[in-house]
Amino acid sequence: MNKLNSRFGEFGGMYVPELLIPALDQLEQAFIDACEDASFQQEFTALLNDYAGRPTPLTLTRNLVSNPLVKLYLKREDLLHGGAHKTNQVLGQALLTKRMGKTEVIAETGAGQHGTATALACALLGLKARIYMGAKDVERQAPNVFRMRLMGAEVIPVSAGSGTLKDAVNEAMRDWSANYDKAHYLLGTAAGPHPFPTIVREFHRMIGEEVREQVMQKEGRLPDSLVACVGGGSNAIGMFADFIDQPEVKLIGVEPAGKGLHTHLHGATICKGSKGILHGSHTFIMQDKEGQIEESYSVSAGLDYPAVGPQHAHLAQTGRAEYVAVTDEEALHAFQLLARKEGIIPALESSHALAHALNMADEAQQETIIVVNLSGRGDKDLAHVTSILGDEFNGQI
Amino acid sequence: MDRYKTLFNQLKERHQGAFVPFVMIGDPDPQSSFEIICQLIDSGADALELGFPYSDPIADGPTIQKAAIRALKAGATPPRCFEILGRIRARYPEIPVGLLLYSNLVLAKGIDSFYLQAKSAGVDSILIADVPLREIDPFKHAASNAGIAQILIAPPNASDDALLKIAKASYGYTYVLGRAGVTGAETDADLDAKELLDKLQQAHSAPSLLGFGISRPEQVKQALNAGADGAISGSATVNIIEKHLNDKQQTLAELDEFVQSMKAATIRD
Numbered sequence: 028m029n030k031l032n033s034r035f036g037e038f039g040g041m042y043v044p045e046l047l048i049p050a051l052d053q054l055e056q057a058f059i060d061a062c063e064d065a066s067f068q069q070e071f072t073a074l075l076n077d078y079a080g081r082p083t084p085l086t087l088t089r090n091l092v093s094n095p096l097v098k099l100y101l102k103r104e105d106l107l108h109g110g111a112h113k114t115n116q117v118l119g120q121a122l123l124t125k126r127m128g129k130t131e132v133i134a135e136t137g138a139g140q141h142g143t144a145t146a147l148a149c150a151l152l153g154l155k156a157r158i159y160m161g162a163k164d165v166e167r168q169a170p171n172v173f174r175m176r177l178m179g180a181e182v183i184p185v186s187a188g189s190g191t192l193k194d195a196v197n198e199a200m201r202d203w204s205a206n207y208d209k210a211h212y213l214l215g216t217a218a219g220p221h222p223f224p225t226i227v228r229e230f231h232r233m234i235g236e237e238v239r240e241q242v243m244q245k246e247g248r249l250p251d252s253l254v255a256c257v258g259g260g261s262n263a264i265g266m267f268a269d270f271i272d273q274p275e276v277k278l279i280g281v282e283p284a285g286k287g288l289h290t291h292l293h294g295a296t297i298c299k300g301s302k303g304i305l306h307g308s309h310t311f312i313m314q315d316k317e318g319q320i321e322e323s324y325s326v327s328a329g330l331d332y333p334a335v336g337p338q339h340a341h342l343a344q345t346g347r348a349e350y351v352a353v354t355d356e357e358a359l360h361a362f363q364l365l366a367r368k369e370g371i372i373p374a375l376e377s378s379h380a381l382a383h384a385l386n387m388a389d390e391a392q393q394e395t396i397i398v399v400n401l402s403g404r405g406d407k408d409l410a411h412v413t414s415i416l417g418d419e420f421n422g423q424i
Numbered sequence: 425m426d427r428y429k430t431l432f433n434q435l436k437e438r439h440q441g442a443f444v445p446f447v448m449i450g451d452p453d454p455q456s457s458f459e460i461i462c463q464l465i466d467s468g469a470d471a472l473e474l475g476f477p478y479s480d481p482i483a484d485g486p487t488i489q490k491a492a493i494r495a496l497k498a499g500a501t502p503p504r505c506f507e508i509l510g511r512i513r514a515r516y517p518e519i520p521v522g523l524l525l526y527s528n529l530v531l532a533k534g535i536d537s538f539y540l541q542a543k544s545a546g547v548d549s550i551l552i553a554d555v556p557l558r559e560i561d562p563f564k565h566a567a568s569n570a571g572i573a574q575i576l577i578a579p580p581n582a583s584d585d586a587l588l589k590i591a592k593a594s595y596g597y598t599y600v601l602g603r604a605g606v607t608g609a610e611t612d613a614d615l616d617a618k619e620l621l622d623k624l625q626q627a628h629s630a631p632s633l634l635g636f637g638i639s640r641p642e643q644v645k646q647a648l649n650a651g652a653d654g655a656i657s658g659s660a661t662v663n664i665i666e667k668h669l670n671d672k673q674q675t676l677a678e679l680d681e682f683v684q685s686m687k688a689a690t691i692r693d
Binding site: 028029043187188194206302307312314 | 479480483484486493526527529530556557558578601605
């Protein structure tokens, strides 16, 4: 039986083939041991600080917000090595891999951010990485594919199914079923079967802890709202974790509304999905009435996933966190606005959170401190955004 | 009511093991699928293991994934699958029929009503590929309410304690994994499963059927020699359907030959 709680209310669990249970139990035990082992914590912290560049800054925006009552801060995970928050938890899981005496790492990636983070951690720690990526994504994200290969990872295109992230996850789980003896499945978000949602949250928890300390230092009080984008939900849960027991801090997750929630082209699993099981977890998913999984859609590949981490499902159901959705168009607008007003090019994922925060800022009628998790930088999105905005674009919004 | 019990008793008297082919319901299309399943039975299958096509089958290799995609494209929704099952049951009242599918299809319908519907379509057992012992309770409960045998998988890497619990919880039969990995005929079963089978027997498990990587008659023989009560062959069966997608007569003829040769290997010396 499990040593840690495998559920968040009714959500979560371990819906995997019996064959994978021993590997998940081994991982849970390794994680428990590591949490109590000072030398593990020391090594993890040293990697985060000296290799990845933690703590990341908290930046007060200067020009973005016109409402004088509002202070909008950005938590700068975009400045982390690798270009996104992903590096935090990947370093943690790579250390766990070594702790379990495994030499290989299996991972899935959508946009290539988690794959890139996995590739860099494996290069650093001497692990052999193979990364599954939907064939469509391999085409769409060529620079990240090259990055991964440059750092020694094997990138395996998956053409089964829709050729996107969910199919890459399927393939990674199949690989793990055959190779759990020597390989760790380094899952990339706070979803999947227990203990992944808990491990990924704990290895991203420093995001929120740093925010607390930095806001207290700058403002002498807690922020009013934390805003983060939610695909699988790792950057959001990392930001929320330290504040869940303090209801005076509002937690807001922003899902991708794609072409609009009235269409089928979105990835807003909490706002519009229903309860079901995907990739080992009972959570909100996108499915048809027979239970077949439906394709998600978003302009941002990192949010394009038809399920969500089970703790977010629980936070939504209990009302502790609020979940909203932002369209492609709104996100693209925020993307340009941040570049224009602050000189920061955000990831399209993070642009969703920013877009909602800007709406909140406009509506605020009293003094308000908002912190947005700027979970990644936008370099990876430049080709995609160029193709949307066109060659005529000259910086006017 | 217990078709599995009757079957295993009869086989014991005849000194035979069970040969159980698997196909995806609705592959390559619902009408052909009905004829294919009839052929399997007419050629000597002792029981059937039948899949409901699902969009994201994480425990299946490429052969069965492709079968699921073909079936889904051909419109094999769960209601269509139940309808085919009902027709099979009407024609063959004796043969044990097991379902093998994924949890979300069961959940979407509601666990209890899915099991009840399966029962009324003549299903004897249900195995859910992504529900391990640890999550089985609500499914097991629905199974016993509906009078369906809940099948569990005994994998080669399970602890003794887990095996004991699996042996105790699995009714009808126990699905013994011949090897790690996903379904597929590309990698042979490790037929040195004797230790695993012995442990299950000591734990008074329901009869054991060995599956994953079984595609040839000599493997069926080896499985029985290692102590299994029978063998399940999925991908090898599905491969025959895939090979002759535009020639139903050829499919049926080759399935006939395949099932007969596999069944012949279940006759104990």
